[in-house]
Amino acid sequence: MSAGAALSPGRSGRGGAPAAGAAPAAAPADRPAPLPLWREVALVAAKDLRIERRSRVTTGQVLPFALVVVVLFAFALDPDRGLLARAAPGLFWVAVLLAGLPAVNRSVGVELAPGVRDQLALTRLDPSGLFVGKVLAVVVELAALQAVLGPAMVVLYDVRPGGAAVLAAAGVPATVAVAAAGTLYAGLAAGTRVRETLLPLLVLPVTSPVLLAATRAWEDALARAPGDAWGWVAMLWVAAVTYLAAGMLAFGAVWEDGT
Amino acid sequence: MTATTGTGRLFSVRVEAALGAAAAAAFGALAVLGLAVAPPDAVQGDAQRIMYLHVPTAWVAYLAFGVTALASGLYLWPRTRAVAWDRLAGASAEIGVLCTGLTLALGSLWGRPIWGVWWAWDARLITTAVLFFLYLGYLALRRVLGPTEAGARRAAVAALVAFVDVPIVHFSVEWWRTLHQRATVFTPDLSPSIEGVMALTLWVGVLAFTLGYLALVALRYRIAGLEAARDAAALERAIAARVAAAAAAGGTVEPAGVPAP
Numbered sequence: 280m281s282a283g284a285a286l287s288p289g290r291s292g293r294g295g296a297p298a299a300g301a302a303p304a305a306a307p308a309d310r311p312a313p314l315p316l317w318r319e320v321a322l323v324a325a326k327d328l329r330i331e332r333r334s335r336v337t338t339g340q341v342l343p344f345a346l347v348v349v350v351l352f353a354f355a356l357d358p359d360r361g362l363l364a365r366a367a368p369g370l371f372w373v374a375v376l377l378a379g380l381p382a383v384n385r386s387v388g389v390e391l392a393p394g395v396r397d398q399l400a401l402t403r404l405d406p407s408g409l410f411v412g413k414v415l416a417v418v419v420e421l422a423a424l425q426a427v428l429g430p431a432m433v434v435l436y437d438v439r440p441g442g443a444a445v446l447a448a449a450g451v452p453a454t455v456a457v458a459a460a461g462t463l464y465a466g467l468a469a470g471t472r473v474r475e476t477l478l479p480l481l482v483l484p485v486t487s488p489v490l491l492a493a494t495r496a497w498e499d500a501l502a503r504a505p506g507d508a509w510g511w512v513a514m515l516w517v518a519a520v521t522y523l524a525a526g527m528l529a530f531g532a533v534w535e536d537g538t
Numbered sequence: 539m540t541a542t543t544g545t546g547r548l549f550s551v552r553v554e555a556a557l558g559a560a561a562a563a564a565f566g567a568l569a570v571l572g573l574a575v576a577p578p579d580a581v582q583g584d585a586q587r588i589m590y591l592h593v594p595t596a597w598v599a600y601l602a603f604g605v606t607a608l609a610s611g612l613y614l615w616p617r618t619r620a621v622a623w624d625r626l627a628g629a630s631a632e633i634g635v636l637c638t639g640l641t642l643a644l645g646s647l648w649g650r651p652i653w654g655v656w657w658a659w660d661a662r663l664i665t666t667a668v669l670f671f672l673y674l675g676y677l678a679l680r681r682v683l684g685p686t687e688a689g690a691r692r693a694a695v696a697a698l699v700a701f702v703d704v705p706i707v708h709f710s711v712e713w714w715r716t717l718h719q720r721a722t723v724f725t726p727d728l729s730p731s732i733e734g735v736m737a738l739t740l741w742v743g744v745l746a747f748t749l750g751y752l753a754l755v756a757l758r759y760r761i762a763g764l765e766a767a768r769d770a771a772a773l774e775r776a777i778a779a780r781v782a783a784a785a786a787a788g789g790t791v792e793p794a795g796v797p798a799p
Contacts, residue, residue, distance in 0.1 A: 471682040484671040488710035529695040
């Protein structure tokens with residue numbers, strides 16, 4: 280990216296050559312000011328959700344997959360012994376983790392079509408904005424999935440719902456953490472021929488503390504003992520902020536190499 | 539040979555040889571001390587001798603992952619970016635995964651006679667197992683990214699994310715097991731303070747494994763350099779063959795489509 284030499288770090292060069300003989304130093308003058316980060320985030324998230332609305336991969340493939348997992352858990356743990364209701368918080372988050380893998384895979388996959396990277400580079404989007412935008416879209420998709428998965432488990436596993444405040448307080452950072460870690464690793468594995476098979480090995484160990492903390496918090500919420508849950512909620516926020524910050528710092532180094 | 543393809547060494551040939559010899563001698567001393575000189579433990583009997591391997595492998599695992607994180611950070615830092623840091627990170631992580639696996643296997647062998655089970659859901663065990671998988675994933679990623687500049691950058695990011703994740707794993711697991719299961723089999727009484735020849739044996743073990751780590755990392759580092767040099771030479775040969783073929787066919791000497799090295 281020779282044209283990018285004069286640009287600030289973290290930005291891709293703009294390919295179009297100005298009038299003949301124009302010095303590279305004059306190029307920044309005719310360039311529009313970069314958008315604020317939140318605008319870039321909103322643009323990328325809206326784009327991803329528009330693609331999702333048209334392709335219906337989450338509603339048509341990822342959500343049914345998560346529901347199949349919920350039914351399979353009932354096969355594995357005999358429904359008559361009350362195990363399902365007791366294990367429901369953990370099973371819920373395992374299902375979300377498993378469904379999150381194809382979701383982030385898809386999210387990064389749409390950027391890997393021929394030419395898309397070049398076009399993205401021409402937009403001069405901040406890699407941090409690109410990352411957070413993609414995470415936000417995955418969070419929205421996973422939240423929609425959870426809105427179906429939760430009631431399904433209440434019905435199928437005979438769970439007594441309760442403690443909505445704690446469920447939400449733990450569920451939001453847990454979903455953000457899963458989406459952020461997943462998107463970062465999907466970006467790291469992007470462009471390799473084994474992305475789909477490598478991604479579970481990369482994402483699941485990293486998100487294992489999220490599964491643990493979200494499960495304990497939800498158990499406490501369903502047991503009507505929310506006092507114990509707030510420590511786990513705090514831990515989930517630490518994880519979510521850590522993965523988000525890591526992705527915002529690193530996505531430029533991960534994404535802009537054109538491989 | 540250029541810096542990017544050179545068959546670089548981590549240490550000089552002499553230091554490398556001395557490290558290997560010292561490691562071999564220390565392992566010999568450890569075998570004699572651990573198997574013959576040190577007395578069997580009053581409580582645990584001969585099974586306690588596994589500790590002379592288990593503790594050093596755990597130490598080297600942490601050392602190796604620390605070196606990987608440090609080298610990855612130095613690679614990402616623009617002022618210190620050098621292919622040497624990437625190779626060191628990869629070499630160290632391989633030894634780290636090996637030692638983490640050994641720690642888990644040896645701990646399991648020790649747990650069977652002492653705890654009565656191969657595996658206990660103890661905080662330290664779970665953290666070590668997650669660590670094992672974290673860096674196994676890192677090595678798998680390194681493998682598919684290949685030794686390019688972009689690949690090295692991504693590998694460095696992955697190593698740092700894994701490193702940052704370790705405290706989160708540690709605290710969540712620690713918290714979980716202490717909150718829900720107060721008295722585990724891993725009580726302090728079971729590991730009494732050690733002294734005398736047993737402590738000496740343990741320290742010799744730590745020394746032996748540290749020297750072994752250095753020798754193996756130096757070896758792995760050199761192999762990585764040789765692999766890069768081999769790949770560069772193969773590419774140059776392929777280009778020369780294409781150019782020669784084009785010239786023989788009467789075409790242009792610089793055929794289109796040959797990638798720039």
